[in-house]
Amino acid sequence: MRAKKQVNYARKLLEEAGVEPERLRMFNMGASDAILFKKAADEMDKVASELGPNRIGKKEAAN
Amino acid sequence: MIVAEKKPFEEIKGMLEGYSNILVLGCGTCVSVCMAGGEKEVELLASQLRLAFAKEEKNAQVDEATILRQCDREYFDEVKDRIDQYDVVISTACGAGVQLASELYETKVVFPALNTTFIGIAQGEGIWDERCQACAQCVLGDTGGICPVTICPKGLLNGPCGGTNDGKCEVDKNKDCAWTLIYRRLEKQGRLENIKKIHDPRNYQVSTTPGRKVHEAYKEE
Numbered sequence: 001m002r003a004k005k006q007v008n009y010a011r012k013l014l015e016e017a018g019v020e021p022e023r024l025r026m027f028n029m030g031a032s033d034a035i036l037f038k039k040a041a042d043e044m045d046k047v048a049s050e051l052g053p054n055r056i057g058k059k060e061a062a063n
Numbered sequence: 064m065i066v067a068e069k070k071p072f073e074e075i076k077g078m079l080e081g082y083s084n085i086l087v088l089g090c091g092t093c094v095s096v097c098m099a100g101g102e103k104e105v106e107l108l109a110s111q112l113r114l115a116f117a118k119e120e121k122n123a124q125v126d127e128a129t130i131l132r133q134c135d136r137e138y139f140d141e142v143k144d145r146i147d148q149y150d151v152v153i154s155t156a157c158g159a160g161v162q163l164a165s166e167l168y169e170t171k172v173v174f175p176a177l178n179t180t181f182i183g184i185a186q187g188e189g190i191w192d193e194r195c196q197a198c199a200q201c202v203l204g205d206t207g208g209i210c211p212v213t214i215c216p217k218g219l220l221n222g223p224c225g226g227t228n229d230g231k232c233e234v235d236k237n238k239d240c241a242w243t244l245i246y247r248r249l250e251k252q253g254r255l256e257n258i259k260k261i262h263d264p265r266n267y268q269v270s271t272t273p274g275r276k277v278h279e280a281y282k283e284e
Contacts, residue, residue, distance in 0.1 A: 002188075013107060016072035017114035056117045 019056065022047050064184075065093040065157045066191045067100060067177040075108070076115055078174045079151065083122060085112065086149040087176070088142065088164065089129030090156035097191055100155030100177050102129040108155065108176060133160025139167055146171060199270045205257050207248030212265075214241035220262035 004026055011021035025044065029036040069075075079085060087109045095101025109127045116123045128145065130138045133156035146152065151172045154161045157179040165173040181193040196213050202220065203210060212218045216234040222242030226233030230243040249255045 013072075013111055014114075017111040018118040019114055056114055 019054070020051050022051065023054070064096055064182070065159075065179060066097045066181050066183045066193075067094050067157050067179045069099055069104070069108070069155075070176055070178055072111060072115075075153065075174075075176050076112065079112070079123075079153065082151040082172075083124065084148065084150040085123060085125045086142075086146065086152045087112070087125065087127050088133070088152050088154045088156070089127070090133040090154070090160050091129055091131045092134075094155060094157055094160075094177060095129075096185070098189065100157075105129050105155055108153075133157075134163055136163060136167060139164070197270075197274075198265065199274065200265055202262060205260055205262070206245045207252055207254070207257070209241060209245045209248055211241045211245065214239075214244065220265065 007024065007026040011024050014024060015021045025047075027036070027040040029040065087105050089095070089102055089105035090100050091102060094104075098104065105127050109125050112123075112125045116125070126145075126149070128142050130141055132138045133154060146168055149171070151174065152164060152168070153174045153176050154164050155176045156164070157177065158175065159179075161173055161175045165171075182195040182197060183191045183193045186192045193213055195210060198212050202212070211220060211222060215222060216232060216238070217224060219242065222245070223240055224233075224242075227240040227243055228236075230240055232238045232240045246255070246258055249257050
């Protein structure tokens with residue numbers, strides 16, 4: 001569960017910098033869980049569509 | 064080692080208001096081990112600042128460097144040619160490192176990115192406990208290696224006080240009574256007679272600030 005804590009910490013860092021923390025999320029699944037993977041990808045796609053394009057400038061995006 | 068923690072991001076960003084050429088300078092020793100100001104934390108802070116500035120459409124250059132120790136002047140050699148390029152240095156060292164950076168580059172603004180908290184030990188992954196207050200009068204030899212000045216909230220040199228209760232402290236019931244710990248440790252070592260030793264009040268003259276220590280071999284004749 002250390003990875004989960006680190007992802008949560010990264011979400012906090014993003015939020016402090018003004019980036020929506022919802023853009024980063026951890027999902028638990030097995031390597032062969034194709035159905036779960038698709039579900040997670042769909043969920044994140046929906047979140048990204050609702051939030052819209054990242055407002056951060058091109059300079060940082062290029063890094 | 065010295066344990067520190069990152070200041071709130073808003074405070075760090077606030078300090079950098081009005082500066083556009085910024086060097087985030089890390090320290091690779093104590094604050095690196097306590098995951099507050101080493102190379103990795105410098106990368107995280109610099110990235111956070113770049114993201115925040117980009118969002119505010121502030122035109123700022125944020126660069127990174129980490130030296131092995133900010134409390135030793137020779138380690139600054141590797142960045143000495145770079146520092147002049149920046150308006151400001153934000154240091155992720157402990158208070159000593161920030162002060163040496165500021166002393167070496169007197170015309171340069173050096174801001175602290177961390178709050179230095181204590182001298183402590185690692186208790187587990189990501190957990191540190193305070194163990195020493197650098198009081199300059201170590202009594203650990205008498206107390207079974209447990210520091211009453213640090214572990215006892217009252218800093219009692221002779222204990223326990225009347226507030227010890229089932230091995231816990233009256234100040235905080237979740238904390239162990241330092242003098243109960245000392246009693247049990249001395250008992251294990253067969254040195255329980257030490258508990259009766261009366262310690263004189265601390266001599267605060269030896270712990271006035273700022274302290275200076277000169278090694279015997281380097282003292283002038």
